[in-house]
Amino acid sequence: MANILVVDDEMGIRELLNEILSDEGHVVYSAENAQQARTVRDQLQPDLVLLDIWMPDTDGVTLLKEWSKDNKLTMPVVMMSGHATIDTAVEATRIGACNFLEKPIALQKLLKTVNQALERVLPKEDVFKSTSNVIKEYSTTMLVNAAEKTGIFDASRQVIDGESVLPGSADAELNPGHFDLPLREARDIFEKAYFEYHLKKTGGSMTKVSEYTGLERTHLYRKLKALGIDVRKAGSNGN
Numbered sequence: 083m084a085n086i087l088v089v090d091d092e093m094g095i096r097e098l099l100n101e102i103l104s105d106e107g108h109v110v111y112s113a114e115n116a117q118q119a120r121t122v123r124d125q126l127q128p129d130l131v132l133l134d135i136w137m138p139d140t141d142g143v144t145l146l147k148e149w150s151k152d153n154k155l156t157m158p159v160v161m162m163s164g165h166a167t168i169d170t171a172v173e174a175t176r177i178g179a180c181n182f183l184e185k186p187i188a189l190q191k192l193l194k195t196v197n198q199a200l201e202r203v204l205p206k207e208d209v210f211k212s213t214s215n216v217i218k219e220y221s222t223t224m225l226v227n228a229a230e231k232t233g234i235f236d237a238s239r240q241v242i243d244g245e246s247v248l249p250g251s252a253d254a255e256l257n258p259g260h261f262d263l264p265l266r267e268a269r270d271i272f273e274k275a276y277f278e279y280h281l282k283k284t285g286g287s288m289t290k291v292s293e294y295t296g297l298e299r300t301h302l303y304r305k306l307k308a309l310g311i312d313v314r315k316a317g318s319n320g321n
């Protein structure tokens with residue numbers, strides 16, 4: 083987990099990056115201009131800054147120069163822009179930026195760039211930690227709990243070698259009441275339990291849930307929102 087400062091005058095960009103990086107377990111601070119960025123940098127000492135180049139008051143390159151001159155470039159800085167030239171990117175790198183992200187920012191590129199930048203300042207095991215708490219692996223019992231809670235299965239747990247396991251398909255029965263529901267409603271009940279299980283299993287890591295379920299991250303975000311799933315709450319182990 084890292085403390086990351088996102089500096090961008092566009093609210094939509096700030097909110098999007100905040101959502102994505104928070105779901106990866108990072109603490110995200112936002113600033114809409116250079117003055118706010120200075121304050122957050124001085125007071126909170128972020129581990130990484132994502133800095134937009136084009137801002138109305140002071141542009142990102144000028145702020146980067148200021149930090150470098152004042153010996154405040156103590157954290158990696160990744161520049162962001164949708165209109166910057168190669169010369170601008172080269173200049174920012176010369177001043178001290180560690181990388182450059184072109185807008186619109188591709189999700190996988192963002193996560194890869196953030197991880198690479200954080201490798202400079204954080205222990206490797208902390209870079210890929212998806213939440214602030216270390217979440218133990220959940221057994222298949224968690225799926226049984228989620229399924230029983232939503233009423234999908236009227237199934238008894240089987241205990242094998244002292245561990246609860248999900249009964250086989252021959253032993254599991256759908257709640258008859260669900261056959262009277264419209265297909266979409268019955269499907270939503272199952273999908274909610276399914277995604278909550280995987281969020282718990284991965285400690286709330288959207289990257290891992292995306293890999294396990296085969297859904298692209300953007301689609302996954304929309305799906306969870308439509309199902310009314312709170313990612314942080316679903317990924318908690320309840321401690």
